[in-house]
Amino acid sequence: MTFESLGVSAPICRAVAEKGYEQPMPVQEAVIPHLLGEPMDLIALAQTGTGKTAAFGLPLLQNVARSLETEGGKPSGLARALVLCPTRELCLQIADDLTDYSKYLPSVRILPVYGGSSIEAQIRTLRRGVEVIVATPGRLIDLMERGAASLDEVHTVVLDEADEMLTMGFSESLQTILSQVPEERHLLLFSATMPREISSIAASYMHQPKEIIVGTKNQGNANIKHYYYVVSARHKYLALKRIADYYPDIYGIIFCRTRKETQEIADQLIRDGYNADALHGELSQAQRDYVMQKFRIRNLQLLVATDVAARGLDVNDLTHVIHYGLPDDIESYTHRSGRTARAGKMGISIAICHSRERGRLRDIERISHATIERRTLPTGAEICGKQLFHLAERIERVELTEDATLEALLPELARKLEWIDHEELLKRVMLLEFRRMLDYYEQEEAIEEADERGRLQGDGEGKKRDKRNAVAEEGMKRLFINFGKLDRMFPNKLIELINKCVPGRVKVGKIDLLPRFAFFEVDEHEASEVIHSMSSYEVDGRRIVVDYADKVGEGGGKRERRGAPSKRRDYDKPAGRRDEDYGKRGGGYGKRSRSYDEGPRSKKKRW
Structure with missing residues (x-):
């Protein structure tokens, strides 16, 4: 199937071919023969982006050019066709396409009219004469009220994205415009869906319309x-x-x-x-x-x-x-x-x-x-893998061309990197490109996804057993704390908490965060001090519980519950310390701790 076989004229086919279109799309095959035949009202339902502009645009231009030839080929200056669309962007797009299709039809002039641009310039162009107006409803009515736009000679009206115009509240504007068009005009209605309002327009303004559906009514694009x-x-x-x-x-x-x-x-x-x-x-x-x-x-x-x-x-x-x-x-x-x-x-x-x-x-x-x-x-891990392979594919696709500057630098670069073997060099390049992303996904907050019953589950839950039984690095001790990702506890916040609660500077190693608690490693010589110091503090009335990870074991949940909030309301202070002494020592961790615990106290989860 070709555009010529559909009956499209040679000048338009030539312009279409120059745009790179060789074969008509399904909606064009279905619509164009009808619009090039006897004049009719038509409703075409097709998904957005399937070629509807050419489906109505090619026959519209051909019919306008034919009517001008019938009258001697001299433009009268009055519009013969009107295309209405909901937005400025679509108005410009349709006008650009119609201008391209009419490249070899010098007698057919096209003008987009829309809000947001100079109305005086549009009035001047209309007075010089145009054959096709592509318009948004609001601006067209403004031009009609000023006497600048005449629809007395319009024989074809196209409503493109009709359902969108109705959704945006243009129903009254459409009625105003259609009432100013001659009764013998033909109305072409193009839409992606068929809401009730479209049927209402068809009943009020169309005469026995031909209905063409590409796909199923209200169906989305199969691709x-x-x-x-x-x-x-x-x-x-x-x-x-x-x-x-x-x-x-x-x-x-x-x-x-x-x-x-x-x-x-x-x-x-x-x-x-x-x-x-x-x-x-x-x-x-x-x-x-x-x-x-x-x-x-x-x-x-x-x-x-x-x-x-x-x-x-x-x-x-x-x-x-x-x-x-x-x-x-x-x-x-x-x-x-x-x-x-x-x-x-x-x-x-x-x-x-x-x-x-x-x-x-x-x-x-x-x-x-x-x-x-x-x-x-x-x-x-899946995301990082996808990104790394994408980079590898980009490297494969790089076209090598002769470049004098690069060729001169390559020997020196080779000497600079010759001590690094191939595999290590590859690893360094990937880390240089993706270090930030790799670090982010190692420490990212668990995302709660719903199961088939709609119950939310954190994506870190499946890793509890492995993380509890993990072995600490040599010289380090693995500790448990009863705060996790659901408490907005992240590595930087945990380190801040340790520094606030424990005197001096503590060496912190690997951190494993889970939704309701976490594990972290500290120097084995400092482990007992960290446990003692941190366990004497509270955050928002909830006692911090820190212990050796191997003691918690599979009973982590019970150990957490023993760390439930006490009835004391002296938040954020070590037990037994007086307010005045605490203030002199420069404490007050709890006030700063709100930076990661922003929710109201009544909404805290208690284990």
Whole structure:
């Protein structure tokens, strides 16, 4: 099947071929012959990114050019076709595509009209005359009210992303615009889903419309793989980081529910070293354009966006769409996911949700006919392995070219590194590149994932037995403490706690953190002093319990419970020490300890 066989004229086929399109896509095969035949109203349902612009754009341009030829080939200056779309970005994208397709149709002029740009410039262009207007509803109504835009000669109206326009509240605006178009016009409605409002428009403004469905009604793109992870709310960001790290070549959009959450997640990603930025309604048009330009040229890997801000975005080659929580309506899930896997490519849609959202997942599966597969978050070892092999593949793909400067330096570099054998050199290069990531995943907080019954479980629980029975390094003693990751106890906080409680400087070795307790190594000559000193302190009314790890053994849980909070309310002071003496000695550890124990005291877990 070719565009010529569909009836597309030679000038348009030539322009299409220059854009690199050789064969029509399914929606184009289904729609173009109908629109090049007898004039009709038409409803086409197809997933976003499947070639709908060309499906309506090629016949629209051909019909406009034909009508001009019938009238002698001289443009009248009045618009013959109108394309309505929900956002500025989509408006510009459609106008650019139509301009490319009409490259060899000099009599057809196209103008995008949208908010955020000079309305005076748009008025001047309209007065000179255009044949096709691509518009957002709000700006078009403004131009109509000023008498600058006339729809008296319009014979074709296209509503692109019609479901999005209705979701964004343009229903009244559409009615205003359609009421100004001649009754004998033809309405073409293109949508990814078929909500009730679309049927309402069809009943009110269309005459016996032809309905074309590519795939199943409301069905998502078959080239998208759908996964979901169920984690506790407080671990959603950590889960997001794991997902981003597991896909080194990720180029995707992260959808959030609110503007505030969008900005917060983007800021966290930027602080953690990711190429990310935010797109939401509080940004000015100039800021939106700047962010989108960076994303389109891949200076950003991750765009964090709200549903409204991302509507109409047309970015090629997205690999992932990540739902940082499920949307309120199922149509939004379909639109979000449809941003990836365009033009026949593969894509991945990932939802990070909590256990109460599993019912909504089932509704999405049922209505979109998509299979959403439950996944377990990748471990730190799996992520590091994926990153290391990705670097190895990048090294393999480097094209070696002659470079005089490099050639001159190579002998000296070889002499500099000749003492390092091949395997050690490889290890040093990998550590140089990934030391920070390796260290992060060795000490990262355990993420609580839900089991099949929705019960949360920390991913460090399975390692308890091995860590309890681990053997300390020579000259070191392995100790137990009744604080773990769930108490926001991390290596730096544990070392701070030891330094606050134990006089002098203690040598600390390996630290193993578990959700409810931890093990750490100290110099064997200092072990008894560490146990004695630390066990005489309390944190927020809860006594610190430190003991030899081999004494705790498999009874660690019982030993912890014996360290339950006492009824004393003199928090953070060694037992038996008077307030005035404690103040003179410069104590007060507990006030500083709140930095890792920020929750209210009533919410502390007691073992």
